Amino acid sequence: MATTTRTVEVELATQTLGANGRLQRVPLTADPSGAVMPIDLAPGAEPDLGSERMLINIGPQHPATHGVLRLVLELDGETVIRCVPHIGYLHCGFEKIGEYRQYNQIIPWTDREDYLNSMGNNIAYALGCERLFGIEITPRCTVLRVIAMELSRIISHLVWLGTTAVDMGAFTPFLWTFQERESVYNLFESWVGARLTTSASRIGGMAADLPEGWVDGLKAFLRSLPKTLDETDRMLTRNGIWVGRTVGLGVMSSSEAINYGLSGPLLRASGVAYDVRKDFPYLDYDTYDWDIAVGSKGDVYDRYLVRLEEMRQSIRIIEQAIERLPDGPLNVDDPRVILPPKSKATSEMESMIHHFKLVMEGPRPPAGECYVPTESPKGEKGYYMVSDGTSKPVRWRIRPPAFVNLSAIARMAEGHLLSDVIAINASIDIVMGEIDR
Amino acid sequence: MSVVIPGSALPADTPDPITPRNLSYRGGEANPSVDAMRAQFGATIGRHDVMWGETTVWIDATKVREVVLWLRDDPGQQYDYLVDVTAVEHRDPALPLEMVWHVRSLPYRRFLRLKSALPPDAALEVPSIEPVYKAANWLEREVYDMFGIRFAGHSDLRRILLWDSYAEGFPLRKDFPLRGRFSRSEQLSQALLANPDAKYSMEELSVADAFHELPADMRARLLRDQGGS
Numbered sequence: 084m085a086t087t088t089r090t091v092e093v094e095l096a097t098q099t100l101g102a103n104g105r106l107q108r109v110p111l112t113a114d115p116s117g118a119v120m121p122i123d124l125a126p127g128a129e130p131d132l133g134s135e136r137m138l139i140n141i142g143p144q145h146p147a148t149h150g151v152l153r154l155v156l157e158l159d160g161e162t163v164i165r166c167v168p169h170i171g172y173l174h175c176g177f178e179k180i181g182e183y184r185q186y187n188q189i190i191p192w193t194d195r196e197d198y199l200n201s202m203g204n205n206i207a208y209a210l211g212c213e214r215l216f217g218i219e220i221t222p223r224c225t226v227l228r229v230i231a232m233e234l235s236r237i238i239s240h241l242v243w244l245g246t247t248a249v250d251m252g253a254f255t256p257f258l259w260t261f262q263e264r265e266s267v268y269n270l271f272e273s274w275v276g277a278r279l280t281t282s283a284s285r286i287g288g289m290a291a292d293l294p295e296g297w298v299d300g301l302k303a304f305l306r307s308l309p310k311t312l313d314e315t316d317r318m319l320t321r322n323g324i325w326v327g328r329t330v331g332l333g334v335m336s337s338s339e340a341i342n343y344g345l346s347g348p349l350l351r352a353s354g355v356a357y358d359v360r361k362d363f364p365y366l367d368y369d370t371y372d373w374d375i376a377v378g379s380k381g382d383v384y385d386r387y388l389v390r391l392e393e394m395r396q397s398i399r400i401i402e403q404a405i406e407r408l409p410d411g412p413l414n415v416d417d418p419r420v421i422l423p424p425k426s427k428a429t430s431e432m433e434s435m436i437h438h439f440k441l442v443m444e445g446p447r448p449p450a451g452e453c454y455v456p457t458e459s460p461k462g463e464k465g466y467y468m469v470s471d472g473t474s475k476p477v478r479w480r481i482r483p484p485a486f487v488n489l490s491a492i493a494r495m496a497e498g499h500l501l502s503d504v505i506a507i508n509a510s511i512d513i514v515m516g517e518i519d520r
Numbered sequence: 521m522s523v524v525i526p527g528s529a530l531p532a533d534t535p536d537p538i539t540p541r542n543l544s545y546r547g548g549e550a551n552p553s554v555d556a557m558r559a560q561f562g563a564t565i566g567r568h569d570v571m572w573g574e575t576t577v578w579i580d581a582t583k584v585r586e587v588v589l590w591l592r593d594d595p596g597q598q599y600d601y602l603v604d605v606t607a608v609e610h611r612d613p614a615l616p617l618e619m620v621w622h623v624r625s626l627p628y629r630r631f632l633r634l635k636s637a638l639p640p641d642a643a644l645e646v647p648s649i650e651p652v653y654k655a656a657n658w659l660e661r662e663v664y665d666m667f668g669i670r671f672a673g674h675s676d677l678r679r680i681l682l683w684d685s686y687a688e689g690f691p692l693r694k695d696f697p698l699r700g701r702f703s704r705s706e707q708l709s710q711a712l713l714a715n716p717d718a719k720y721s722m723e724e725l726s727v728a729d730a731f732h733e734l735p736a737d738m739r740a741r742l743l744r745d746q747g748g749s
Contacts, residue, residue, distance in 0.1 A: 167735065171681035178666075179691050183698050214572050217545055337524045341600050341626065344655025355524040355626070357601075362526045362629055364539045377523050449545060453572045454622060454633065456603070467622070469608050478608045482622075490658035519681055 136164065139501075143172050147250050147505045150515030154492070156504065163504060166496040168489060173519035181479035185445030186212050186286055189479060194280035196481060197517035199242050200460050201281045202271065203235035207457040209284035210365055211466035214453040216420060216446065218287050223411045227289060229366050229404045230301070232457075233397040234271070237308065238264045239460035239512075240390045244315060247387070247509040251328045256315045263311050266304045273297060286446060287421050288414030298405055305398055312394055319387070329384035333495035333507035336381060343491040346484050347462025348393065349511065352378035352385035359458040373399050383510040390512075393460075420446040445474030454482075461485045461512055485511070486518045529598060529627035537629060543573040551575035551632050553597050553625075560590060574633060581619055581636035585647040585673075588634070591623060592652055599623040599632065602653035605660055607667045609694050616640055619669065621649070638669070648674035666692035676735045 137158045142148040151172035157165040177196060181189045193204035206228045213220060220228075241264045245257035268278040275283045275291050283290050319325045335345065340353035350357055358375045360368035376392035378385030414421045418437060422428070428438040450472040456465035462484030469478040488511050495511075496504045527534065548570045554577055557565045564587065566578035579587055591599040603622035610618075616637040624631050638644055648671035650656040660671045661680040668690035671677055679686060688701040702710065 171679075171683065174681040176691055179696075179698060214543065217543070217572070219541060337522075339654075341524070342654050344602050344653065344659075354522065355526075357524075357526045357626055362537060362626075363631070364537055367539050369536060369538045379523075451545065451571050452576075452608075453574060454604075454631075463603065465603070467604065467606065467620070471611060473611075477610055478606075480604070480606050482604045486658060486662075487655055490655070494654075 141504065143169075148508060149246065149513055150518075152489075152508070152513065152515060152518075154496075154504065154508070156496075156501065158501060161501045163496050163499055163501060166493040166504065168492055170486075170489070170515070171519050173515045175520065177520040178479055178481065181476060183475065185474050186448070186476065187445065189476075190284060191280065191282045194282055195516055196483070196520055197239075197459060197461060197464070197485070197514045198279060199239040199514055200235045201279060202231040202283055203239075203457070203459050204464070205281060205284035206232055206366075207455070207459065207464055208466050209286055210457065211453060211455040211468050212286045212448070214455050215448045215451060215468045215470055216286060217449070218415055218417055218420065220287060220415055221412050222409045224288050224413050224415075225366050226404050226408045227293070227413070228284070229368070229371070230401055230408075231283060232366070233401050233404070234267050234301075236397050236460045237394050238267045240394050243390060243460075243509075243512045244387075247506075248315075248319065248325075250505050250509045251325060253319065253322075253325065256318055259311050259315060263304070263308055266300075266307070270297065270300055270304065273300070285414070285421075287417055292413045298408070301401070301405065305401060308398060309395070312391065316391060320391075326384065328503075328506055329387060329510075330382060331380075332383040332499060332503050333510060334380060334382045335491065335495060339494075340381060340491075343494065344487045345462070345491060346488065347458070347460065347512075348376075348386050348389045349462065349488050351376060352389045353381035354379055359456045359463050363456055365455065365457060368400075371400050371403050373403075383506050386510045386512075447472060447474050456482070459484055461514065461517065462488060481517070481520060483517045483520065485513045489513050489518055524626070526626040527629045529625075530629065540573055546571055548573055551577075551630055553591070553599075553630060553632055556594070556596060557587065557591070560594075561587060574631065576633040576635055578635050578637070581638060581646045583647075584619075584621065584634065584636065585649050585652060588621065588623060588649050589652050591625075591632075597625060598627045599625045599630070601626050602649070602655040602659075603631075605649070605656055605663055607663050607669055607692075609667065609692070611694060613694075617644065617667065617669070619646055619663075643670070644668055645670040645672055647672050648677075650674050666690055668693065675737075 139156050139158060141154040141156060143151040143153040148154070153169040153172070155167040155169065156163050177192050181192060184192075190205055190208060193208045194201040197204055241260040245260035248254070248256040271281055272278045273294055274297060275281050335343070335349070335353045337354040340350050340355060345353065346357070354377060356375050356377045359365075361375060373396045376389045376396065378389050420441075422441055423434040423437050427434040429435070448470045450470055452467070452469040454465050454467040456463050458464075463482065464484050465482040467478070467480035467482065468476055471477045492508060492511060495507050499507065546569070550568060550570050554565075554568045554575060557577060561583065564580045564583045566580070568575060568577045570576075588599070591597045601624040603624050604620070606620050608618045608620060616639065619636045619638060621634040622631070623634065636646065638646070644667070646669060648656065648660055650660060650671070651673065657675070658680060660674055661677060663669050664671060664677055665679045665681050678684060682691070689696055
């Protein structure tokens with residue numbers, strides 16, 4: 084078979100910025116030695132290719148915005164010149180409603196803000212209330228809460244990993260991570276009866292103790308999760324497409340990240356070793372042996388690595404928690420907040436009155452205020468509680484980590500390409516339920 | 521990029537922080553920054569109290585930007601991290617509306633609550649601290665959206681969670697009813713009467729229609745670009 088070669092002459096050209104800041108095409112020429120240089124153009128010889136800026140909407144109904152986020156982008160070609168986020172499509176007035184609810188009645192609302200971390204929110208809220216009431220929880224409750232919070236962190240990061248991989252065109256890790264997430268939800272279901280909206284905590288304790296054999300199920304999960312993490316690690320960490328789509332994107336320097344109030348994996352990926360569990364510990368996190376994952380570049384790739392490592396550290400914490408899980412009472416022995424046993428409430432007059440008053444009037448903390456920060460998968464989540472001594476809070480303020488993190492998206496996205504906005508937005512790990520509340 | 525370690529300004533023999541236990545309701549050791557603030561600002565700093573181990577300092581709202589700027593930049597304080605900006609309105613109408621700023625010093629591992637009572641008869645306006653902390657941008661917008669407190673010097677003070685044309689008031693104020701200003705039927709009829717095309721049309725994508733939603737500096741730049749080139 085004969086082969087032919089064909090030579091196509093292409094005019095060499097490069098792109099440069101013109102005097103008005105627009106992209107211009109500059110023809111190139113080559114001298115006999117082979118060096119390439121631009122042909123000096125007479126002014127006006129080449130048309131200005133600068134076109135109108137384009138405004139496009141991403142969202143609010145777009146799968147890659149991970150919820151009802153709307154980004155108005157001003158584009159020059161494919162480069163993002165300006166990014167204006169619009170939020171609030173999911174605003175339900177949680178904080179307003181909370182002012183009309185008793186303290187324990189707010190717990191179901193905490194499920195529904197960051198719904199990937201509902202256990203963690205329940206417990207963070209209970210911690211805030213317990214400081215407001217001046218309650219010290221039991222050792223068993225402390226350890227159970229650590230297990231619940233770390234499991235929440237794992238499922239939240241697993242969802243992040245799976246959906247972000249889908250955003251970048253890799254579908255397989257999504258199936259792997261959602262399978263693991265399913266086993267955590269099965270564990271939650273057998274513990275408190277609900278999967279997503281757990282409402283697991285109560286002021287001074289938990290809604291339920293562990294069922295028989297629960298810890299064995301947890302151990303089985305802890306055996307299978309590292310395999311999935313290793314598989315995902317092998318699939319993505321040195322994958323050319325993944326690296327190409329994440330390295331160098333949305334870079335935040337450490338001082339910038341602090342000034343923007345970033346927290347959680349975003350802040351740590353920027354090289355700030357700040358973790359509420361280490362620096363303002365709660366639930367005895369200071370007594371566990373674990374490490375903070377810190378990035379060095381502050382780009383999307385580092386955020387991925389930080390989250391991947393955080394799941395491994397969570398496994399370490401849960402393993403230690405299983406070792407030390409003590410027997411003993413789950414709820415505090417404090418009649419101000421804990422209901423009497425149902426058998427007593429139906430047989431003894433005093434217990435019945437106590438039960439009635441607690442349910443109908445609700446527990447009353449002393450007048451005061453407190454702010455208890457916790458490390459949620461998204462960052463620093465704290466509840467600022469203000470009480471005037473009645474059974475309903477004057478103010479129930481959620482410090483939403485994803486809200487503050489998302490406020491930096493304009494800074495991260497501007498100057499990048501349109502397709503990179505998807506990766507940057509995914510790397511923030513937003514949950515609109517928490518942002519809009 | 522070197523790693524920033526919290527607690528780096530503390531003496532090397534400082535023990536690692538532990539979970540606080542048995543905090544007292546009132547009293548206890550106050551945050552050492554309070555005395556330094558008094559020495560620096562004098563009468564701008566009002567009383568302080570310690571509750572559940574957290575220190576609250578009352579400051580003059582009109583001086584908040586100077587105070588947080590000093591707290592951020594003074595080498596002995598280094599409150600580099602803004603945790604939260606919010607407001608509190610009490611049920612008792614005699615009590616004033618309060619502004620609350622939560623700031624944190626990562627190098628010293630300190631947490632401080634700054635509070636200001638806003639006088640009831642004056643306009644609800646405090647200086648924005650966005651020039652000091654970028655994190656204040658959205659947090660202050662949310663306080664404006666929910667409480668109607670304006671922030672002087674904010675770069676882009678618009679409603680954030682509610683829509684721009686929302687006219688019922690400020691939801692987290694205590695005089696705002698839980699179900700909104702209007703009855704359910706009135707809300708429904710308003711929603712039905714509203715022209716949905718006005719909000720969700722495809723024309724919204726064009727520069728002309730979305731133009732008023734853009735920040736002021738971007739509008740100026742777009743206008744300049746149209747005149748030039």
